[in-house]
Amino acid sequence: MRKVTKALLVSLLALFMAGCGKPRGNEYHQIVKTKTITWGIKTDTRLFGLLSVKSGKEEGFELDLARAMTKQMLGPTGQAKFVQTTAKTKIPLLLSRSVDVVLATMTITSARQKIVAFTHPYFAAGQSILVKDSSPIKGIKSLNRRGIVVLAVKGTTAVDNMKKFAPKARVQEYDDYVQAFAALKSGQGDAMTTDNGILAGIASENRGYHLAGKTFTDEPYGMALNKHQPDLRNALNKSLAVLKQNGTYRRLVEKWFTGIKGFSVKEAEH
Amino acid sequence: MFTLFANNWPTYLSGFGYTIAASVLALIASLILGTVFALLEVSESRALRGLASTYIEIFRNIPLLVVTMVFYLVIPMYVVKINGFTAGTIGLSLYTSAFIAETIRSGINAVRSGQMEGARSNGMTYIEAMRYVILPQAFRFSLPALGNQFVNLVKNSSVLSFVAGFDLMYQADSIAFSTYQVLPSYLIVGIFYLILTMPLSYYMKHLEKGGRKQDV
Numbered sequence: 061m062r063k064v065t066k067a068l069l070v071s072l073l074a075l076f077m078a079g080c081g082k083p084r085g086n087e088y089h090q091i092v093k094t095k096t097i098t099w100g101i102k103t104d105t106r107l108f109g110l111l112s113v114k115s116g117k118e119e120g121f122e123l124d125l126a127r128a129m130t131k132q133m134l135g136p137t138g139q140a141k142f143v144q145t146t147a148k149t150k151i152p153l154l155l156s157r158s159v160d161v162v163l164a165t166m167t168i169t170s171a172r173q174k175i176v177a178f179t180h181p182y183f184a185a186g187q188s189i190l191v192k193d194s195s196p197i198k199g200i201k202s203l204n205r206r207g208i209v210v211l212a213v214k215g216t217t218a219v220d221n222m223k224k225f226a227p228k229a230r231v232q233e234y235d236d237y238v239q240a241f242a243a244l245k246s247g248q249g250d251a252m253t254t255d256n257g258i259l260a261g262i263a264s265e266n267r268g269y270h271l272a273g274k275t276f277t278d279e280p281y282g283m284a285l286n287k288h289q290p291d292l293r294n295a296l297n298k299s300l301a302v303l304k305q306n307g308t309y310r311r312l313v314e315k316w317f318t319g320i321k322g323f324s325v326k327e328a329e330h
Numbered sequence: 331m332f333t334l335f336a337n338n339w340p341t342y343l344s345g346f347g348y349t350i351a352a353s354v355l356a357l358i359a360s361l362i363l364g365t366v367f368a369l370l371e372v373s374e375s376r377a378l379r380g381l382a383s384t385y386i387e388i389f390r391n392i393p394l395l396v397v398t399m400v401f402y403l404v405i406p407m408y409v410v411k412i413n414g415f416t417a418g419t420i421g422l423s424l425y426t427s428a429f430i431a432e433t434i435r436s437g438i439n440a441v442r443s444g445q446m447e448g449a450r451s452n453g454m455t456y457i458e459a460m461r462y463v464i465l466p467q468a469f470r471f472s473l474p475a476l477g478n479q480f481v482n483l484v485k486n487s488s489v490l491s492f493v494a495g496f497d498l499m500y501q502a503d504s505i506a507f508s509t510y511q512v513l514p515s516y517l518i519v520g521i522f523y524l525i526l527t528m529p530l531s532y533y534m535k536h537l538e539k540g541g542r543k544q545d546v
Binding site: 232 | 402403404406407411413414492493494500503504506507508510512
């Protein structure tokens, strides 16, 4: 009986390992053949990708960009399919090929580039902090003290950056922005940190909160895809360049980010 | 997987510590609370019975995550500031206590009614009869089911990761998404949970056997 269990366990493990290393075909050819691109997007981030409670549809800058990119790459009959991701799940979903491209507020970093490939940046974000209006915190410098609790989202670059910019503060991590903000609201921390665009989205919907200080990092967002897919990467870069040239990109940036307090449209364009 | 563990073992161990602490605290608290509510449920007073079954039904039928979130997000706004670890442990204790109350109640019901009558007619008060005659037997009857509850409790302690409780699951998340080695990170955490739950299961089995011998 024991032996049987052991043998089963080993073969299961072997299956797992085999699954991890399976060869990938040319994803671009697949996309062209099926006329469908599956985008990994956010549904909890105002302005970028949000599932609207009213309409039941996903909306935001990244959603519009994904739709425009799809039409640009596959022509008017191209279909954009959306799969919800979180900071935690976007890389695993990409590696398991559940999505073709991740377009979900993802910063290009060298650590991530070891695992996935990125397109050219499509948005220039920077990390900032969000605090209650009554908070004495003025910027990143006032966070670097013992006893300060900073709220962040698991799997984001913000977590690593805090170790660099405010090593004395304690970082508490949550699954998504909604939970992190709920924790800030109920007083579980002194400040919440992530990219300025995301924080601006939260501040625009919640009175009594503001962005404190300037951005203290450069966080260029890129679209992520699997490695060793040069065709897909080139096609994405080319389409992005065309959208930037013909004004579509600029129109989308202005549509979503004009008039947001403390946020410069000019800075965001890449 | 081994290099991943070698690089991150302090993180895993600290998570392991928090998980053990939360589990032990919740186990003790839920056992005491569960016994109290089981006794209330079989008491002769209608009001007490009603109180106990309301408590049990509430915590048995609301997801653990919701209970924990209420303690983490709502209580600090109006009552007192509690951190993720405390909120998670309280939620875990209350949630498990409802199940334990039901388990022990069924144990009490399994003790023949003649036992209570016999104890009372020998001059014991209701409380004495419960304490010395009924409850010891009821615990023995409930042992297998209690063992299940305890194992569930250890696994449910992963709810702490949602409220930044620094437990095993929280650390695994953090390791998985800083190294991007998602599967190995969670496999290691699975092994840690096994280290906790396997001895617990064996110990409960051992207790069951001991209990049966005494019966004969």
